[in-house]
């Protein structure tokens with residue numbers, strides 16, 4: 422096996438011999454592919470486990486949460502001694518034990534703020550294994566903005582569903598009711614971080630493995646499609662639904678909502694040869710082109726919080742989603758009277774455009790929106 426990554430020479434052919442018997446299976450494509458697994462809960466465990474067994478090249482596992490004993494009834498990658506550890510790290514370690522040839526990366530944090538969205542451009546498949554509408558809306562928004570398909574999963578104690586959302590056609594936001602949209606915004610109306618509330622929906626190992634199994638099939642189909650091969654699976658805009666009560670399996674064709682805001686043309690991605698550890702907004706705009714005037718961070722960067730009553734000022738220097746809502750409380754005045762000095766857009770000549778973007782909370786492999794009077798592009802920094 423020439424040209425395969427290190428670790429694939431020892432018994433590669435033997436290990437994957439049964440998979441190679443499948444007429445459409447391309448083990449080399451699978452073993453070079455990157456899959457983004459967003460959420461390392463019950464379904465994320467199943468997807469990561471199945472892809473590791475299949476000899477996936479690289480998994481990027483993202484989760485902000487830690488392992489609890491109650492996860493062990495349906496999370497195949499966790500053992501009791503993982504309790505208290507970051508789910509993403511515990512899952513990545515287990516993946517390496519299952520198949521040492523898999524490169525398992527873990528991102529402990531929020532997929533919206535701590536994960537560079539360049540991964541959405543470069544991953545061969547994107548699987549959402551999260552239980553909140555807000556997080557799914559965020560994945561959907563990012564995927565639509567760069568024109569990438571993604572796979573969504575959802576489970577309860579008696580049902581499992583997997584949906585393939587294409588780069589066009591119906592998207593996740595088309596399927597979300599007005600009530601759920603309002604509910605998802607309720608927690609973020611100030612944009613500041615509120616205490617984490619986890620969804621305690623009853624789920625089982627059975628529904629987690631049903632959703633995880635089909636999501637894995639869809640991820641493998643995506644990988645093969647990128648190599649021009651047709652693989653059995655869902656069409657974009659289709660949802661597979663398994664229910665235990667009533668017992669049945671359904672394939673639903675979703676319809677697009679003509680009023681959905683996520684159906685514009687995606688912006689092109691330009692790769693800029695700049696060191697993401699030191700690059701400044703000024704340098705990124707310079708490399709992007711003379712017509713590009715503004716760099717959008719994608720979040721508000723809070724420099725300080727000042728009390729409107731007593732004037733007491735607190736230095737913050739953090740993206741707003743990482744600033745706890747409680748910091749708006751001025752203890753001198755006894756009320757939520759502090760407001761933020763913040764920015765989300767940088768222009769040439771701005772003082773903050775000379776600071777490394779890293780210092781402004783921009784994660785590595787971030788996508789930065791550059792806009793000018795006639796065009797907008799996503800900049801992805803690579804050195």
Ligand SMILES: [Zn+2]
Nearest residue numbers: 592594595681
């Ligand atoms: Zn839509």
Ligand SMILES: [Zn+2]
Nearest residue numbers: 728731751754
């Ligand atoms: Zn005050």
